[in-house]
Amino acid sequence: MPGRAPDETLDTEAAPTGVPDGAPCGWAPGRARRAHADRTAARALETLYRQADQAWAGFRCPGTAECCQLATRGREPWLWGVEWDALRRAAPALPPPRADGGCRFLDAEGRRCTVYASRPLGCRTYFCHRATGPGREPAEEMDRLQRRLEAVARGVRPDEPGPRPMSAWCEEPGP
Ligand code: SF4
DSSP states (O other), X not given: OTTOOGGGOOOOSOOOOSOOTTOOTTOOHHHHHXXXXXXXXXXXHHHHHHHHHHHTTTOBOOOOOGGGOHHHHXXXXXXXXXXHHHHHHHOSSXXXXXXXXXXXXXXXXXXXXXXXXXXXXXXXXXXXXXXXXSSXXXXXXXXXXXXXXXXXXXXXXXXXXXXXXXXXXXXXXXX
């Protein structure tokens, strides 16, 4: 398809409509459509995260998790809803707040991310001043990925106003 990257092919699996044969009496088409949208978004998000990792592949940091000490550094990741959904699938029981103000998803020692494979785009692409890389930061690719992420997020929540800080998401009721 002209103008579309191979990794961004549209999901051709039809969204469920109507009542399927043999559906139980309580079958809700609205819920089925939302579940379909969630699955589609989860796949698209995985692809997008892989692309982000590739774009930053040559960059390295000391891996001390200082950047995950959110209160200390005075900044935190901002997530679209679809990213929060991915985090909650990886950690269905939301960890309690940490005494040191670090991200809740750090391990007990505060050294490792316990949801590393599902960490949001902001965590994948934030590097402190001690990071090193092969050259210029991939700004154009980041812009593209941010736009793509917004499109993926709005596929699930069309009216979502924008990304929110992780601390705000942590206040949301569980799934
Ligand atoms: S989600 Fe993981 S990488 Fe991101 S701030 Fe929390 S512990 Fe760090």
